[in-house]
Amino acid sequence: MQSQLEAAVEQAARFTGEGKVAAYIPELAKQDKNRLGASVCLLDGTLLTAGDAHVPFTLQSISKIFSLMVALCDHGQRYVFERVGKEPTGDPFNSIVKLELIKPHKPLNPMINAGAIAVAGMIAGASVEERLARMLRLLRKMTGNPDLSVNEAVYRSEQETANRNRALAYFLKDSGILEGDVEETLDFYFRHCAIETTAAELARLGAVLAADGCDPASGERFIPREVARICKTFMVTCGMYNASGAFAIDVGVPAKSGVAGGIMAAVPNRMGIGVYGPALDDKGNSLAGVKLLETISTEWNLSIF
Amino acid sequence: MQSQLEAAVEQAARFTGEGKVAAYIPELAKQDKNRLGASVCLLDGTLLTAGDAHVPFTLQSISKIFSLMVALCDHGQRYVFERVGKEPTGDPFNSIVKLELIKPHKPLNPMINAGAIAVAGMIAGASVEERLARMLRLLRKMTGNPDLSVNEAVYRSEQETANRNRALAYFLKDSGILEGDVEETLDFYFRHCAIETTAAELARLGAVLAADGCDPASGERFIPREVARICKTFMVTCGMYNASGAFAIDVGVPAKSGVAGGIMAAVPNRMGIGVYGPALDDKGNSLAGVKLLETISTEWNLSIF
Amino acid sequence: MQSQLEAAVEQAARFTGEGKVAAYIPELAKQDKNRLGASVCLLDGTLLTAGDAHVPFTLQSISKIFSLMVALCDHGQRYVFERVGKEPTGDPFNSIVKLELIKPHKPLNPMINAGAIAVAGMIAGASVEERLARMLRLLRKMTGNPDLSVNEAVYRSEQETANRNRALAYFLKDSGILEGDVEETLDFYFRHCAIETTAAELARLGAVLAADGCDPASGERFIPREVARICKTFMVTCGMYNASGAFAIDVGVPAKSGVAGGIMAAVPNRMGIGVYGPALDDKGNSLAGVKLLETISTEWNLSIF
Amino acid sequence: MQSQLEAAVEQAARFTGEGKVAAYIPELAKQDKNRLGASVCLLDGTLLTAGDAHVPFTLQSISKIFSLMVALCDHGQRYVFERVGKEPTGDPFNSIVKLELIKPHKPLNPMINAGAIAVAGMIAGASVEERLARMLRLLRKMTGNPDLSVNEAVYRSEQETANRNRALAYFLKDSGILEGDVEETLDFYFRHCAIETTAAELARLGAVLAADGCDPASGERFIPREVARICKTFMVTCGMYNASGAFAIDVGVPAKSGVAGGIMAAVPNRMGIGVYGPALDDKGNSLAGVKLLETISTEWNLSIF
Known part of the structure; x- marks a missing residue:
């Protein structure tokens, strides 16, 4: 092989x-x-x-699998899938169209950005740092690499160029899908993308x-x-x-x-x-x-x- | 009569x-x-x-006419209509769908929220206060009411419930339509709505x-x-x-x-x-x-x- | 002048x-x-x-004005506007998207193809020929040209290249907007376009x-x-x-x-x-x-x- | 078991x-x-x-699998997937929206009606009967039931209520996806649905x-x-x-x-x-x-x- x-x-x-x-x-x-x-x-x-x-x-985007993992462990299928769907979509990953057209305004699945931001908002933890620490702990165990961490330069770079994701997040907030603070959720989202x-x-x-x-x-x-x-x-x-x-x-x-x-x-x-x-x-x-x-x-x- | x-x-x-x-x-x-x-x-x-x-x-939304007025006076037709269209749309006033589907991502007209936020971003002025003061000056002259001003309670109420408009604004920012700071533009937008x-x-x-x-x-x-x-x-x-x-x-x-x-x-x-x-x-x-x-x-x- | x-x-x-x-x-x-x-x-x-x-x-498409005229004269505003809307749309004239997305599936206005086909279906008359004759009679009076008529070559040319309009018409039929025979309605539609x-x-x-x-x-x-x-x-x-x-x-x-x-x-x-x-x-x-x-x-x- | x-x-x-x-x-x-x-x-x-x-x-709709089978056997992957996509869609099976919005106007996959009608148009055969006979032959072999055939009452019932599928088919014809005669293709499509x-x-x-x-x-x-x-x-x-x-x-x-x-x-x-x-x-x-x-x-x- x-x-x-x-x-x-x-x-x-x-x-x-x-x-x-x-x-x-x-x-x-x-x-x-x-x-x-x-x-x-x-x-x-x-x-x-x-x-x-x-x-x-x-x-x-590979992080979307791991945040989904943690959200499912934290809340179970029922809670998670009440807030994000299970269906594939023919649209691009950053599309906002279906979010408006489909009622209720629920992202179609957790692999598109809208869905992943919704999932990011579900990760339990008192602060962005704590939520991130929980994800890193799991990933360090699974990879066996105790030093796995966020690339700070990439994280900052994402933050600065993230207005489309911000649009998705505020739309989700408006639709009642996102419960916590929008900027905190986005902060967590950008960090876990930059692992x-x-x-x-x-x-x-x-x-x-x-x-x-x-x-x-x-x-x-x-x-x-x-x-x-x-x-x-x-x-x-x-x-x-x-x-x-x-x-x-x-x-x-x-x-x-x-x-x-x-x-x-x-x-x-x-x-x-x-x-x-x-x-x-x-x-x-x-x-x-x-x-x-x-x-x-x-x-x-x-x-x- | x-x-x-x-x-x-x-x-x-x-x-x-x-x-x-x-x-x-x-x-x-x-x-x-x-x-x-x-x-x-x-x-x-x-x-x-x-x-x-x-x-x-x-x-x-009646404020949309007056911000358009000021933007046209500040920049002329060409500048304004490069950033916002002239066409009616069959969509609701807060719709985001066409913003994604139409290329370039330009709001169809200045009377829908997306277009009005784009126009709000064009009003000249060093600060939100200055921009607002310019609009109020015009409205006071036109109405003959020197006391015309913002209803602060309504303004605060708009701010707090404005996530759909935030989604539109960040989408516009991402598309290069909105030039200045998004939150400042929204702040101006909410204030002029609350006149x-x-x-x-x-x-x-x-x-x-x-x-x-x-x-x-x-x-x-x-x-x-x-x-x-x-x-x-x-x-x-x-x-x-x-x-x-x-x-x-x-x-x-x-x-x-x-x-x-x-x-x-x-x-x-x-x-x-x-x-x-x-x-x-x-x-x-x-x-x-x-x-x-x-x-x-x-x-x-x-x-x- | x-x-x-x-x-x-x-x-x-x-x-x-x-x-x-x-x-x-x-x-x-x-x-x-x-x-x-x-x-x-x-x-x-x-x-x-x-x-x-x-x-x-x-x-x-100028014929759309005259078929609307006849339909309004034949049936009155209420009947006509129950089957076709009054709103402009930001979409191209031959678009089918809104027909599906808007419920009930009613064309947004009589100036887009979908709306004009719906109107064409309203013109009273026992046959395509009779409907056309009624429209021509009105147009001949209004223009003062007793010889006004259909250009047969153009009519045939439209017929042959009209699959997008056929798609619209069958969609309307499926939605219950179009009452008569679809091919007859289209035949009238193509003829009146070719006047x-x-x-x-x-x-x-x-x-x-x-x-x-x-x-x-x-x-x-x-x-x-x-x-x-x-x-x-x-x-x-x-x-x-x-x-x-x-x-x-x-x-x-x-x-x-x-x-x-x-x-x-x-x-x-x-x-x-x-x-x-x-x-x-x-x-x-x-x-x-x-x-x-x-x-x-x-x-x-x-x-x- | x-x-x-x-x-x-x-x-x-x-x-x-x-x-x-x-x-x-x-x-x-x-x-x-x-x-x-x-x-x-x-x-x-x-x-x-x-x-x-x-x-x-x-x-x-189960017939869609078998017409795809025959089309792939007749023409190979390349030909088939030039005319119909491989991607799931979040839309209903009879939706026409994506057909217009996605350029080129190609159905997203062969399991939605638009895609299946496109595939139906690819089945080789000099007539509707011959195409159907080829499909039935395969299905009879696979099921071991030599009498497998079309339910004529259901077939006629489909024909009469099929205007949405007609709309899809004429749209496909207009887009150059469907090559043969539209009504023949639909006839085959309705028959194979009624097996x-x-x-x-x-x-x-x-x-x-x-x-x-x-x-x-x-x-x-x-x-x-x-x-x-x-x-x-x-x-x-x-x-x-x-x-x-x-x-x-x-x-x-x-x-x-x-x-x-x-x-x-x-x-x-x-x-x-x-x-x-x-x-x-x-x-x-x-x-x-x-x-x-x-x-x-x-x-x-x-x-x-």
């Missing part, structure tokens, strides 16, 4: 030139678009890496989901099986922005991408996969990263369908 | 019970829904009044528009003829929310309404009309006020069509 | 090169894009002409509207005053597609355009104006025709605002 | 009263809303049945998909593995109308429903499931059928996530 993974990275690396690094957050624009790395974490804990698998980058990780760590995180919420090596349970299953389901129906449907056909595994170039995949009962390739396609997914996942999904027959 | 006006008020007063006082701004909800008043200002300066023509209420007036004063203001921008009595010019004409045009195409088309057919005069229950009408070369009736129909227009205007438009043959 | 009209045509003719002849109906695409003509009919019956004022072309006229005749038709429904010369009443007023109102709020708001500001007179390049304007109590210039702007209005109307509106101070 | 299946049917049958039989197609409205049946086909060919598993009903089947047959059809396109008992290949995989993927992302996301979370198996009350599920490598329960929920899915699938998915641990 190691050599196949290396070959897949090498082959997919040819496509990095066709993508574009996210430009709307200045700090992200500084990334090297030629980077590409991948890592696989098997359910016995074996970790394979290839290419730039240890280069740090920020979670961005820094690597492809290798994403592979471990994916492996926890693949193992139904347990540490693949030790078997220690991090989150309930039910919560892991819900997360993997959203990763299929809406994890890859409005290219989720195509990805499900072409790759066929639960996956969540972020605009910093990361993709975390979880192949149920088989493995977690982490990818980093900051050059994005026009939907916001890592261009070479998707190619790479197509290749190894075909070679290792990973599709769940 | 005086007796006809009185009869029209009396007759229309029967409909106040069918409307509802605006509920989403707590201070507005305190208004007495049975109030109804009307005033006519002829172009020789004669002022007729009937009913509650001297009861104070706030401009709300307090009466039906009698609205009649005078309407008469200035009817007289092409001049004081009807003295002939003193307040605003350029061109600016007055543009304002009257918007009053026909989009002055009565998404009931503007029906109002143009049923009444046929340029008019602008506000959710506090005011309507200012300007019959070109004939008269200004002010109405106050806080019980609103489902589009947000004074229910009895519209009935009253239908009656006197028919009786006095006011339609411009 | 004659020399001013000629000068205005000459000046506006410079812009014909910037527009494009309608391409989606093959027969319309054959028109000479350099043509430009204008005609003015004063309320004493005087007819001025300049340029290509006698070149024949088809009404296209052939000239700028001179449009000036006469506009003059009838300007004279509140009467023959300007003889005073003979063709349609009720109320019906004429409603038509002029729609011409302001939605007569120039989704450039109606801009046209109201820039020209300020009730007008209706068609994609064959015609514009019919009615200046209340003053004159009718007909224009022909087949090179269109991107909204579907005669590009040079609008320029021409801007010029003479300014020179003759025609704006009703 | 047999007793568990029977218990699940019995338990779910309590919910039939809460749903409503589809009313917009008169023939469907005649169904008995209290019916409920289920069938499971294991991959060794074993067939279990419970309740009304042999009561005939029509495929309706009559049973829950037991749906279980067999699902089992073919579960077995990657082969007869579960004999191993005979009916469709390529790739085509089976694509169909199962669409069943997850958009098989249950705009409740697909919730169904993926709550049940977690590829499934397609129809408004006659059928659901066909395919659990990869495990089994096919057929359900019939004509009382629908507000999204158009069999209300008791979904409950039943929830129960057995939990009991037998069927979720693929």
Whole structure:
């Protein structure tokens, strides 16, 4: 598998030139678009890496999976899904249209920005710091990296360029979906988007989901099986922005991408996969990263369908 | 005319019970829904009044005409209409849908909230206070009321319940339409919505528009003829929310309404009309006020069509 | 006035090169894009002409005014406006979006295609031929041209390229707005769009509207005053597609355009104006025709605002 | 398993009263809303049945899977997906909005009506009869029922009430998505919706998909593995109308429903499931059928996530 993974990275690396690094957050624009790395974490804990698998980058939208996890653990399905839906949408991740057109004004799912902001508002904690600390604690346990933390420069960069998210958040506030203070919720949202990780760590995180919420090596349970299953389901129906449907056909595994170039995949009962390739396609997914996942999904027959 | 006006008020007063006082701004909800008043200002300066023509209420959306006036005087048509369109829309006044769907993301017209917030951001002045002072100066001259000012309780009430407008403003900021500080622009916007007036004063203001921008009595010019004409045009195409088309057919005069229950009408070369009736129909227009205007438009043959 | 009209045509003719002849109906695409003509009919019956004022072309969307006239005469306001709204829309003339989004599924106004097809379905008559004959009879009286008729080549050309209109019609049928046979209604619709006229005749038709429904010369009443007023109102709020708001500001007179390049304007109590210039702007209005109307509106101070 | 299946049917049958039989197609409205049946086909060919598993009903939207199959076999992925997308949509199955708003005007996926009509237009064959015969041939082989055919009464009933589908089809024609004759394509579409089947047959059809396109008992290949995989993927992302996301979370198996009350599920490598329960929920899915699938998915641990 190691050599196949290396070959897949090498082959997919040819496509990095066709993508574009996210430009709307200045700090992200500084990334090297030629980077590409991948890592696989098997359910016995074996970790394979290839290419730039240890280069740090920020979670961005991948954080939506982890805030959903925490919200589901804090409040249960009923509370969460009264405030955010379960349905995929054909709209872009930052769209506000459906928020107005659908009554009640509830975000369609927790993977679009509106939904993720609603979920961010549900995380229990007396302050932004406490909420963040709770998320970091879980992520540190799941990755085994006690130093996992927020990239402050990226966080500040998000803050400054976040008016579309502010529009979504105030709309949610107006609709009664968001309960707490809007700016605090946004502050938490921007911080958890700016949590820094690597492809290798994403592979471990994916492996926890693949193992139904347990540490693949030790078997220690991090989150309930039910919560892991819900997360993997959203990763299929809406994890890859409005290219989720195509990805499900072409790759066929639960996956969540972020605009910093990361993709975390979880192949149920088989493995977690982490990818980093900051050059994005026009939907916001890592261009070479998707190619790479197509290749190894075909070679290792990973599709769940 | 005086007796006809009185009869029209009396007759229309029967409909106040069918409307509802605006509920989403707590201070507005305190208004007495049975109030109804009307005033006519002829172009020789004669002022007729009937009913509650001297009861104070706030401009709300009627302020959109005056901020547009000031913006046009400050920057000229070209600058203003590069940032806000001239087209009516079938959508509600607080809709955000078209802002996303239409490229570039420019509000369709200055009479919907998105457009009026964009216009509010254009008013010249070093601070919110200075911008407001400039608007008040113009309104005081036009009404002849040197005490015209903001109702602080209503202003605070708007501030607190304004998340939908905040969503619009941050969307505009994100789209590059709004140049200054968002919260300052909103602060100005809420204040100018809370300027307090009466039906009698609205009649005078309407008469200035009817007289092409001049004081009807003295002939003193307040605003350029061109600016007055543009304002009257918007009053026909989009002055009565998404009931503007029906109002143009049923009444046929340029008019602008506000959710506090005011309507200012300007019959070109004939008269200004002010109405106050806080019980609103489902589009947000004074229910009895519209009935009253239908009656006197028919009786006095006011339609411009 | 004659020399001013000629000068205005000459000046506006410079812009014909910037527009494009309608391409989606093959027969319309054959028109000479350099043509430009204008005609003015004063309320004493005087007819001025300049340029290509006698070149024949088809009404296209201008027919929407006349089918509305007949429907209002046949059924009255209440019946008509239960099936079609009175509100302008920011959408393109052939848009289907609002038809689905607005409940009940009623076209927003009779000047967009959906609304005009709904109106076409209201024209009384045992057959398509009889309905058409009734419309032609009215138009022949109003223009004084007993030979006014349908251009068969254009009619056939419309029929063949009309799938978007078919989609609108079947949607209306599904929504219960359209009562009769869909294909018959469409057949009538395409025929009345293909009625052939000239700028001179449009000036006469506009003059009838300007004279509140009467023959300007003889005073003979063709349609009720109320019906004429409603038509002029729609011409302001939605007569120039989704450039109606801009046209109201820039020209300020009730007008209706068609994609064959015609514009019919009615200046209340003053004159009718007909224009022909087949090179269109991107909204579907005669590009040079609008320029021409801007010029003479300014020179003759025609704006009703 | 047999007793568990029977218990699940019995338990779910309590919910039939809460749903409503589809009313917009008169023939469907005649169904008995209290019916409920289920069938499971294991991959060794074993067939279990419970309740009304042999009561005939029509495929309706379930046919969309089979026309997609045939289109993919006829033309390959590239051709098909140039004309119809792969993305789920948050809109109702008969929505036309996105067809206009998304450029190019391509239906978002083959499971909404617009997409399925586009696919219907791709089925090769010299006539409607020939196209239908090709589909029936495949379905007869897969079900093992040589008499499978169209319910003529339902077909005629669909034809007569199909104006919304006609609107979609003419819009597609106008957009160049639909190549052949519109009425012929619709005729084929209505016929294949009216193919009559049973829950037991749906279980067999699902089992073919579960077995990657082969007869579960004999191993005979009916469709390529790739085509089976694509169909199962669409069943997850958009098989249950705009409740697909919730169904993926709550049940977690590829499934397609129809408004006659059928659901066909395919659990990869495990089994096919057929359900019939004509009382629908507000999204158009069999209300008791979904409950039943929830129960057995939990009991037998069927979720693929």
